[in-house]
Every structure is written in C-alpha cells, then in structure tokens.
Amino acid sequence: MTLTWRAVGAALLCAALCSASSPPSSRALALAGAEDGAAAAAAGDYAGTEYRLPVTLVPSAYTVDLVVDAALDKFTGTVAIKTVALRAATFVTLHMDPAWLTATSITFESKTANEKFGPNRDIDLAKEVVLDKKLQTVTIYPMSGTAPNLANYTLVLGEKYTLTIKYNGVLRGDMYGFYKSTYTSSTGDVKLAATQFEPAYARSAFPCWDEPHFKATFEITITHNSKLTALSNTMEASSTPDTTGATKTTVFATTPPMSSYLVAFVVSDFEYKEGEFPPAAGASTTPTPTTTPSSAATTTPSSAPAPAPTSAPAPAANSITYRVYVRPESVNQAVEAAKLGPLSLQKLEEFTGITFKGGSGLSKLDLIAIPDFSAGAMENWGLITFRETGIMFDDAESTEASRESIALVIAHEQTHMWFGDLVSPEWWGYVWLNEGFARYLQYVSMDLVRPEWRLMHTFAVRTLQGALSFDALATSHPMSATVYTPDQIQGIFDRISYDKGASVLHMIRGVLGDNNFKAALNSYLTKMRFYAAKPSDLFQEFDATASKAVFPLPNGVSVAEVLSGWTEEPGYPVVTISTLSNGTVVASQARFMSSGASSSSQRWWVPLTVTTNSSGSATSKVWLSPSDNVTALPGVTPAANDWIIGNVDQNGFYRVNYDEANWRALAAHLQRTVAGVSVLNRAQLLDDAMSLARAGRLRYALALDAALYLRLETDPIPWTAAFGHLSFITRMLANNEAQAKFKSLQLELLDAVSKDVGFEEKEEGKDRDKNHLRLTFRATLMGQACGLGQEDCVGNATKAFKALRDSGAAVPPSVRSTVYCTGLRNGTTSDWDFLWKRYGDTASPGERSLILGALGCTRDEGKLNEYLANSLNGKVRAQDASAVFSSVLGGGDNLELAFKFFKDNFKSMVESYGGWSSIQNVVEGLASRIVDEAKLKELEDFLTANKDGLGVAQAAAVRSLETARTNIKWRSAHLAEVADWVAARGGGGGSGAAAVLGAPLLLATMLALLAA
Structure with missing residues (x-):
C-alpha cells in the first residue's frame, strides 16, 4: 500500500510543480522520505525517526508575509501554504518552533470545500492544535470533538488544501533562524536582520515543511523600516511606502521550487x-x-537595473x-x-x-x-x-x-x-x-x-590529505x-x-x-x-x-x-605494494586506521595507478577487487634498484605502503634529486610515510629518513604536507631532550627554502597572481621558522613589530601574522595592549582575523586570561570566540591554562561561543594536545559529567578522546624510536623556549583559510 500511495502522490505532486521539461512523475521528489521513514516514525515504528515529518500533505507554494518592527526585535507573520494531500489522514503536521513563533490563528480550507476534512474555517487553537517543543512541530486535527482520538475528518487523496497561519515571532540573537546582528559605524551601533536556515531553522521564521526533499515555490513580502533595504532570493517585484513614510513593503518575485532551508532575507x-x-x-x-x-x-530602488544605452549590445542570454x-x-x-x-x-x-x-x-x-x-x-x-x-x-x-x-x-x-x-x-x-x-x-x-595559483595541488594537500587523516579514526x-x-x-x-x-x-x-x-x-x-x-x-x-x-x-x-x-562504509584502504623474490610485483589492501592495525575485513574496489623510475611518464592501471587477497600488477616490471610509486599524483583516496627496500630506494633518490617524482607524489610520500609510521605500519626511522630530502625541497606543496606531521612529532616529544634537537634538525631542513623564499616581499606583491603561491607560502614558512627560533626570522619579525608600534610602519601582508605573533612572544604587556587596540580599530575583517590568531602568542598569563575572558564578555564577536581559545591553546605551553578556563566557564562558553561548531573546535583542540593518562582522564570525566551541555559536539567529544588516546599510545610505542633517530641525526640544542613548530603562527595564518 505504501508504494501505491507514493506513486499516486508523486503524480499529484508533479502535476502541481513540474514543467514540461521536468523529470517524469516517477522521480518527483522521490516523495518526501522516500523509504517512508516519516510515516513509520509517525506510527512509532523505530527510534529516532520521530523527527521526520509524517507525510499527509505536501507543500507546493508558500506565500510568506512578514512585518518587522523598527527595533528589529520582533516580527509578525502570515504564511499561506498551498498543499496536495498524499494520504487519507486525519491530521496535518508541519514544523513550527514554539520557542520563537506563537500562532495567533490558523485557517484550513480546501479548494472544493469538501466536508470530509471540515469546512473552510478557523482552527480552534486550544482544542485542535498540538505543539511539540522537542520535535518543533505543530499538528492540526480539524475535528468535531475535543481530542485527537475523536477526529472525524479525513484528507481526500489528491485534494488541494490551503493552510494559513498567522503568528508572532521574535528575532533570535544566536545567529540561527531569523536573527539580529549589529555593527559599529562612525556614528554608532547599527542593527540589521538576517537569516541562517540550514539545516533546520526556517521553522523559527515561518511554519513550513522544513525537510530538504519538500520542494515548493516561495513568494516573500517584507514590511520594514523605510530607511533600510530588504533583500531575498529573487529580484524585488515592488516596493511601496506606507502613508507616513516610516515603513515600506517590499515584495519579491516568486522563487523556483526549492527547499525551505534555502530561503533567505536580509534587512539592512x-x-x-x-x-x-x-x-x-x-x-x-x-x-x-x-x-x-x-x-x-x-x-524607486536603485537596485533596479539601470537601462542600457541604446548603443549597447543586447545582453547575453x-x-x-x-x-x-x-x-x-x-x-x-x-x-x-x-x-x-x-x-x-x-x-x-x-x-x-x-x-x-x-x-x-x-x-x-x-x-x-x-x-x-x-x-x-x-x-x-x-x-x-x-x-x-x-x-x-x-x-x-x-x-x-x-x-x-x-x-x-x-x-x-x-x-x-x-x-x-x-x-x-x-x-x-x-x-x-x-x-x-x-x-x-x-x-x-x-x-x-587562476591556473597560476595551482589550486588543484593545494586541494591534494589541504582537502584530500585532511580527509585521509579524519577518516582514519575509529569514530568516522x-x-x-x-x-x-x-x-x-x-x-x-x-x-x-x-x-x-x-x-x-x-x-x-x-x-x-x-x-x-x-x-x-x-x-x-x-x-x-x-x-x-x-x-x-x-x-x-x-x-x-x-x-x-x-x-x-x-x-x-x-x-x-x-x-x-x-x-556506504566508513574508512579507506592502505594499499601495500611488494616485490616478490621472483620479481613479481603484487598489491594487497586493508582498512587503514590511525590507531594501528585494523581487524576489519572491509575492502574496496580500488583504482590503483603505478609508475616506476624506469617507466618515465608511463602509468600502469589495475583494479584491486574487494574479493581478492593479493593482486599481481601486470606490466609493472621495475629494473634493479628501481623504485615504485603507487597512486600516481595522488588521484585516489587511499594510502600506499611499500616493502622496506622500496622505501629506501625512494628516500635515496629524493635525497639526490627531486627530479622524476612529481610534486604531488612527493607530498603524498611524506604524508603517507608519516601517517603509516604513526599507525605502526612503517618504522619511524624509514619515514624520517624519507623526510630528510626536504633540505632540497623548495616547492610549497610538499612542505605544506610536511608541516603538520613535523609539528605533531615535536608536540609528542614534549618533556624529552630530543625535542630541542628535533627543532634544530627542522631548522636545518628549512634552511634552503627559507633563503629561497626570504622574509622580504621584494617585488612579488606587484603581480599577486603570478606570485600567489609564493606569497601564501611565505606566510606559513616564516611562521614555522620564527616559531622554531630561527635567528634571522625572529630578528626581522621583532624589528618589523617595533617599527609598526613606534612609527606605524606598514608590515607586508605575507609576514604580518608572523610579525604579530613573534612581537608578542618576545614583547611586553604594553605590546599586547597595542595589538588589542589595533584589533578594535581596524575596519578590515581579514586583519581582525590575523590579530585574533596572534594575541594568544604572548607569554604573559595575565594577558592570556584577559584574552580568554574577552571571548565571553562581548569584546569579541560570538562567531570569533573559539578563535580566541584556539589562539591561546596553540600559543605555547598553555594547555593547563586553557583547560582550566574551559572547565570553569563551560556553561558560559556553550551559551556565548556562537554555535555548536565552536565548542566542537574547543574540545578537539584540547584533546589534540593531551599526551598523558592523567590529563586524558580529567578531560573524559569532565565531558562525561557535562555531556548534556555538549549538544551536537557529543560526537566530537568521542572523536577527541580517541585522538588523545592515540597520542598517548604514540608516546608508548614510538617515543623511544624517534628519540634514538633524532639523537643519531639531530643537530645541536636549539631554543627550548620556542613554541611548538610555530603553531600559533600557523594558526594565525590559517584562520584566513577557513572554508564554508
């Protein structure tokens, strides 16, 4: 029966929405919860699905009319929703968040005014409406009795109904739903109103079917202060001032069929x-x-297109x-x-x-x-x-x-x-x-x-390699x-x-x-x-x-x-390529886990590409089957002392391991020359080797030997892949004498590329596109060099900060984060006050972001605590609060200080840190720096005691604890091996006071690269 109702409903819905060029009715919307989970949820068939709407009516068109008060605090609304009945049900359920909306009247009418679902009339709000605060729904029971079990009226399949709800609303202050925002101009604070509906917040602005598969058209009308402009998804159709001139009503053209979470409006x-x-x-x-x-x-708004000159060519289609x-x-x-x-x-x-x-x-x-x-x-x-x-x-x-x-x-x-x-x-x-x-x-x-930006190379090291790291967790x-x-x-x-x-x-x-x-x-x-x-x-x-x-x-x-x-499954494989004694090259696969060997039997269809030193640009292609334990690689016949590389240019989402002889051959080649190995494969080899060693699938000595080639590397892409791994090892060597030597070794590796890139911008800023990658790399590279205590870098940065403070001398943008952080790390409390004032004075959002990342670099605990307090007292916007915490946490040896603040102010942080992702970032940041059992237990106990306050961050909390356990396991399994390798190859002492591989400098730089 369910399939029958779905097929009929699809046809009816398509009749209401489809154009002649639209897909056939059998594909229409795949009908609202295609597996009919919503209907099962309504009947209580299985846990969790009660959050899905039961499908009785499906919307085809909304008319939303909002009147926003002059103070941008409250609004009134009327929504009229045209619908089609898909079931002979006795109720209608849609979303309306009662925390923000209060219905004042509901009218239900059918096109033919049939009596089976009641006459066209107002619904009795006291007797025929049920609100659910947990599910954020309103259910309407048009009936002759006074309780749902007395409902007598039934929807008629295929009948068109219009549901009209009038309501009062409150603009939110938490950056979700329909909310208010402010900014400071030269004349004072200015208010505006904006929306953020994804994934489930349209229901706090107007009653709707707030699930992505419910597609409908929207006609938006907003009455607002006449001194402000209203924008929405479509062009303005008309704008009419009231008789006093205090307000005007802006009507927008009807949208195409779309999901409720995509509706937007701004008044500013x-x-x-x-x-x-x-x-x-x-x-x-x-x-x-x-x-x-x-x-x-x-x-007549100036947002209307200006008429084209008569001599202008006709606009493109x-x-x-x-x-x-x-x-x-x-x-x-x-x-x-x-x-x-x-x-x-x-x-x-x-x-x-x-x-x-x-x-x-x-x-x-x-x-x-x-x-x-x-x-x-x-x-x-x-x-x-x-x-x-x-x-x-x-x-x-x-x-x-x-x-x-x-x-x-x-x-x-x-x-x-x-x-x-x-x-x-x-x-x-x-x-x-x-x-x-x-x-x-x-x-x-x-x-x-912008091909000169080499963004597909950046994609490999930033996106693909980042995903490999995240997906290697057991909590993926x-x-x-x-x-x-x-x-x-x-x-x-x-x-x-x-x-x-x-x-x-x-x-x-x-x-x-x-x-x-x-x-x-x-x-x-x-x-x-x-x-x-x-x-x-x-x-x-x-x-x-x-x-x-x-x-x-x-x-x-x-x-x-x-x-x-x-x-449909979590994780990905590590492909192991080996050469047998008879010269045959074979490959096998297993799930890769950052915590070590996996007991999972999971396998994939893997598109494996392979090249060798002697094959030039030729690439062999073979599919690894999930049903095969080992696959021979036909056509892969390396010569004596040849090396093999799998996953050419890292196009595949998997890691590659090799037998020890091949790893040594690759390391020996790269330490002679980078020629013959593409830049993407050099970055991949670094990332794979370090990740395999971290998981116990490769000896760290081999991985670190391979990384020594970096002293010859001047391309930014492999260095970008290396920085995170080197930083991790440095952090894991905490409280061990090998840490200082490892920092010195990194300075040796950085020597050639630091001299090549240099601290000064010279003429590069005159052609930003041509020098784009060099300019962005300098920001990261100098952050690393200064963080490790490189004398030239620290001297240049300190000098630039002093010149900025004393005379206002401009700091080149590509080293600005380094200059700010180094200046504070080696500065005074007045230096911190100077940069904090600069944060408040600048009109550049990008500059504010850099300063937020750098303010945590100070060694002054009083200023660090003041900075953390500023994340709660309104001196930093809620959206940026977690950046403050991250800056402090990454600014040096500040785990204890940051952890104490988190525990003492947890409830305030949940309320003030601008959304679920911010608390998630805080928890993950803390866990990533834990390297001992006592601190792990302290974090685990606190998160357990406060799990109800974590909300969506509960999943991040579980993942974070896994990260901390993996850190502790690393110390147990690899610390001695890495310390021995460093002792055998590392340089002289280095400054133990230097921050961990420039972490705050890297943070300050990367804040500008956050993606949506």
Whole structure:
C-alpha cells in the first residue's frame, strides 16, 4: 500500500510543480522520505525517526508575509501554504518552533470545500492544535470533538488544501533562524536582520515543511523600516511606502521550487558593488565594479537595473545582475569579490553545461557579508550570505591567503547553486551530494580561473590529505549516513561530507575521464532539476558514461558498485605494494586506521595507478577487487634498484605502503634529486610515510629518513604536507631532550627554502597572481621558522613589530601574522595592549582575523586570561570566540591554562561561543594536545559529567578522546624510536623556549583559510 500511495502522490505532486521539461512523475521528489521513514516514525515504528515529518500533505507554494518592527526585535507573520494531500489522514503536521513563533490563528480550507476534512474555517487553537517543543512541530486535527482520538475528518487523496497561519515571532540573537546582528559605524551601533536556515531553522521564521526533499515555490513580502533595504532570493517585484513614510513593503518575485532551508532575507542599510556577468570576453578580472548606495531612501530602488544605452549590445542570454553587499563604510572592500565571483560562476556554467539563469530561472545573484554569522557562508539561492572575512578584501591590509580564501568560499557557495539548490539531497544523510561537490568544484572552478595559483595541488594537500587523516579514526562515519535528530544532522557537516566527498568525486573523475564526468553531471542536474536526489541518482549517470571510461572498469562491475563501498562504509584502504623474490610485483589492501592495525575485513574496489623510475611518464592501471587477497600488477616490471610509486599524483583516496627496500630506494633518490617524482607524489610520500609510521605500519626511522630530502625541497606543496606531521612529532616529544634537537634538525631542513623564499616581499606583491603561491607560502614558512627560533626570522619579525608600534610602519601582508605573533612572544604587556587596540580599530575583517590568531602568542598569563575572558564578555564577536581559545591553546605551553578556563566557564562558553561548531573546535583542540593518562582522564570525566551541555559536539567529544588516546599510545610505542633517530641525526640544542613548530603562527595564518 505504501508504494501505491507514493506513486499516486508523486503524480499529484508533479502535476502541481513540474514543467514540461521536468523529470517524469516517477522521480518527483522521490516523495518526501522516500523509504517512508516519516510515516513509520509517525506510527512509532523505530527510534529516532520521530523527527521526520509524517507525510499527509505536501507543500507546493508558500506565500510568506512578514512585518518587522523598527527595533528589529520582533516580527509578525502570515504564511499561506498551498498543499496536495498524499494520504487519507486525519491530521496535518508541519514544523513550527514554539520557542520563537506563537500562532495567533490558523485557517484550513480546501479548494472544493469538501466536508470530509471540515469546512473552510478557523482552527480552534486550544482544542485542535498540538505543539511539540522537542520535535518543533505543530499538528492540526480539524475535528468535531475535543481530542485527537475523536477526529472525524479525513484528507481526500489528491485534494488541494490551503493552510494559513498567522503568528508572532521574535528575532533570535544566536545567529540561527531569523536573527539580529549589529555593527559599529562612525556614528554608532547599527542593527540589521538576517537569516541562517540550514539545516533546520526556517521553522523559527515561518511554519513550513522544513525537510530538504519538500520542494515548493516561495513568494516573500517584507514590511520594514523605510530607511533600510530588504533583500531575498529573487529580484524585488515592488516596493511601496506606507502613508507616513516610516515603513515600506517590499515584495519579491516568486522563487523556483526549492527547499525551505534555502530561503533567505536580509534587512539592512548595506551598499553594494556591482560585478559584470557574464564577464567580458577574455577578462582575467572584470572591469572595476560600480558602487551603488543603498536603495532605502528612494521610492524607486536603485537596485533596479539601470537601462542600457541604446548603443549597447543586447545582453547575453545568461546575463544576470551580480552584486556584493557590505556595510556602507566598507563598500570598497567588496571590489575583489565582485571581480572574482563572476569568473568562477562562469567556469561553473561551462563545467556543468547549465547556466545559472537557465537552470534556476533567477535573474540576479547577491552576495552579502553579515557581521555576525555562525557559518563560513550559506548558499541561499540567489542571496548568498557570508561572514565578513568571506568576501571583504582590503587591498592594503589583506593577505594573499585571504584573497585565496575569499575566491574559494565564493566558488564553493556558487557551486551550490547547482549542487544543493537546483538539486537538493533527499535527506541530510546525503548532504555530501551538496558539500562534496561544492568543496571539489570550488577548487576546480577557481583553478580554471587562476591556473597560476595551482589550486588543484593545494586541494591534494589541504582537502584530500585532511580527509585521509579524519577518516582514519575509529569514530568516522560513512559519507551516506543515518541521521535523524537536529544534533545528528548538524554533526554530519564535517570533513567526511565535505572533504572525503570531494576526494571520492576527484577519484571517480579520474576513472571516468574529464568529458565523461562532466557529461554525467549535466545529465544528473538536468534530470533532477528542482527535485531531491539520492546517491543512486548520481551513480546512474556515472554508469551511463562508464563504457568510455579512461580507466576501464572490470567486466560486469558498475560505477554504482564501485562507489557503494566508498560511500556506504566508513574508512579507506592502505594499499601495500611488494616485490616478490621472483620479481613479481603484487598489491594487497586493508582498512587503514590511525590507531594501528585494523581487524576489519572491509575492502574496496580500488583504482590503483603505478609508475616506476624506469617507466618515465608511463602509468600502469589495475583494479584491486574487494574479493581478492593479493593482486599481481601486470606490466609493472621495475629494473634493479628501481623504485615504485603507487597512486600516481595522488588521484585516489587511499594510502600506499611499500616493502622496506622500496622505501629506501625512494628516500635515496629524493635525497639526490627531486627530479622524476612529481610534486604531488612527493607530498603524498611524506604524508603517507608519516601517517603509516604513526599507525605502526612503517618504522619511524624509514619515514624520517624519507623526510630528510626536504633540505632540497623548495616547492610549497610538499612542505605544506610536511608541516603538520613535523609539528605533531615535536608536540609528542614534549618533556624529552630530543625535542630541542628535533627543532634544530627542522631548522636545518628549512634552511634552503627559507633563503629561497626570504622574509622580504621584494617585488612579488606587484603581480599577486603570478606570485600567489609564493606569497601564501611565505606566510606559513616564516611562521614555522620564527616559531622554531630561527635567528634571522625572529630578528626581522621583532624589528618589523617595533617599527609598526613606534612609527606605524606598514608590515607586508605575507609576514604580518608572523610579525604579530613573534612581537608578542618576545614583547611586553604594553605590546599586547597595542595589538588589542589595533584589533578594535581596524575596519578590515581579514586583519581582525590575523590579530585574533596572534594575541594568544604572548607569554604573559595575565594577558592570556584577559584574552580568554574577552571571548565571553562581548569584546569579541560570538562567531570569533573559539578563535580566541584556539589562539591561546596553540600559543605555547598553555594547555593547563586553557583547560582550566574551559572547565570553569563551560556553561558560559556553550551559551556565548556562537554555535555548536565552536565548542566542537574547543574540545578537539584540547584533546589534540593531551599526551598523558592523567590529563586524558580529567578531560573524559569532565565531558562525561557535562555531556548534556555538549549538544551536537557529543560526537566530537568521542572523536577527541580517541585522538588523545592515540597520542598517548604514540608516546608508548614510538617515543623511544624517534628519540634514538633524532639523537643519531639531530643537530645541536636549539631554543627550548620556542613554541611548538610555530603553531600559533600557523594558526594565525590559517584562520584566513577557513572554508564554508
């Protein structure tokens, strides 16, 4: 019966929503909880699913009318929802969060006014409505009696009903739902209102079916202060002032069918820079965008497109209005985003084969920087919201790393216009269909815009290698996960959904080939346009191109079969390549775990690529089967003393181990020359060797011997892979005499590259694009060098900080984080006060971010405690509070001080730290620095006693304890071996007072690279 109702409901829904070009009705929305988990939940069939809505009605169109008070504290709303009945039920349940909304009237009417579900009338709020605070739902029982079990009226299958709810609402203050934000201008504090609905907060702004598979159109109307401007997903249709001129009512055009979490609106006094889309032919950057003031003071808004001159050519078919909104006094900081954003959007159109305008039907795309914003950015269709660091760039103050971050964050959110907005996931357990694509194509699209930035190389060491580290934990989860509760849903927005999702897509692109991959994506997006998808919908399109794959699949094996292992199970394999005594080269696989050998029998279809020293650029390809213990590698015939490399250019999401002879051959080659081994494979060898040693699968002596080649390495990519591992070892050597020697050895390794890159910017800043990677690498490299106590670096940084303080001398952006941190580490309390004042005075979000990362570098405990207190007293925005904690924790030997603050102020931190991810970052940061059983027990006992206050961070707490246990296990298993190796090869003492491999400097630099 369930299948019958679903098929009928799909047809009815398609009749209400589908256009002639839409998918056939059998694919319509895959019907709201396709496995009918919602219906089972309503009946109480299994635990957890009570959070899914029971499917009785399905929305097709919303009309949302909001009236926001002048103080931006409260609002009133009316929502009229057109629906179609999918079941003969006696009730209707939808989301409405009673913590923020209070219904004042509910009217239920049917198109034909049939009597089976009651006449068109007002619902009795006292007798016919049930609110559920836990589930954040309202259930309506139109009945003749006074209790649900007396309900007499039944929905008529296929009947169209309109549900109208009037309500009062309160703007939130926690950066979720419909909330208020503030900023300080030259004339005082200024208020604005903004939204953040993903994943489950639209229900706190208007009653709705707040699950991603429920697609409907939205017509938004907002009445607001006439001095302010309202923005929403679509173009303004009209703006009408009231008779007094105090308020005006802004009506927006109807949206395409979309999920509730993508609805957005902002009421502010912001101004914008306008970019050009499509960009001028052949433009590497668009013409300087024009500045336009807020439209608030005029009856006819200036946000309306200006008429084109009569001599101008006709606009392109894909032409849209492209604007970047920021606070008025900082409008020039929107220029860079207005240049870069259209360029990546154009490359995404080309890559998908679907224009933004043609796919969505939207004629504008706005980007807006919100002063208080919990996430990095949010992909609301047509109105993308950001943190200020996400799109605001000050040409004089901002670093090149900040420019890269801005470009990538914009590209990430614009990717969502296709993956997430045009096609949404059927349920949050498939959020990797959104975030995996967005993470991947942010790099792909910007690499096409700025190939000289080498972003696909950065993708390998930042995203793919980061995912390998995260997915090696026992607490990892599948890409396609089972989630129901709000906390579970929030928790799924992690490195598995983002970075592993991106890495697996990168791998399958390598299997299919570029053209086949793009053709599959075009078909997927076209067929599923305006609908909700499952992974199988994507895999079906991959399979359609598989016969032409550049890495042919095994006979009888589909792409869906290959990918099911990667998406439906946690983890990934380590492939071990060995040469037998008869010269045969073989490969085997096992699940890789950071804690050591795994007892899991789990295996994957692995696309293994292999090259040798003597084979030149030739690559052998072979599939490892999950059913085979060992696979011979035909065509791989290394000569005597030859080396083998597996996973060529690290296109695959797996690690590679070798027999000891091959590791020695690789180390010997690299210590002679880096020629013959690609930069990506050099980075991979470092990451694999160190990770394998950490897990006990490779002797540390071999891994560290391989890393000695770094004294010849001047490319930033392998160094980026190495820094984290060297930092980890340094931290694990705490309280051991080997630590100082290991730091000295690192300074020897850094010598050549430090001299090559240098502390001074010289002429590089004049051509930022050409020198982009060198400029971003200098920031990280000098942070490491100064953190290790390199005399030249410390001297240059200290001198620059003194000149800044004494005379205001400008510090080059590429070394600014190093100068700030080193200046405070070797400075006085007045130096800290100087930089704190600079934090309050600057108008550059990027500069504020750098300073936040550096203020924890002081050795003055009084200032560190003051800084931590500032994260709770409002002197630092809630969105940035966890950055304060991380700065202190990473600023030196501050674990005890930071841990005490965490325990003493836990409840206040939960309330003030700006969302679940902030507490998660705090817990993970603490655990990563624990190296002894006593401190582990202290953290475990505290987290257990306070688990109810952790919310979504409970999963992070479990993962963090695993990290701490792994650290302790490392000390037991590897400390002696590493200390012996250092004693045999390490240099002289070094400064024991130096921070652990420049951790705070690295933090200060990387704060600008946070992605959405």
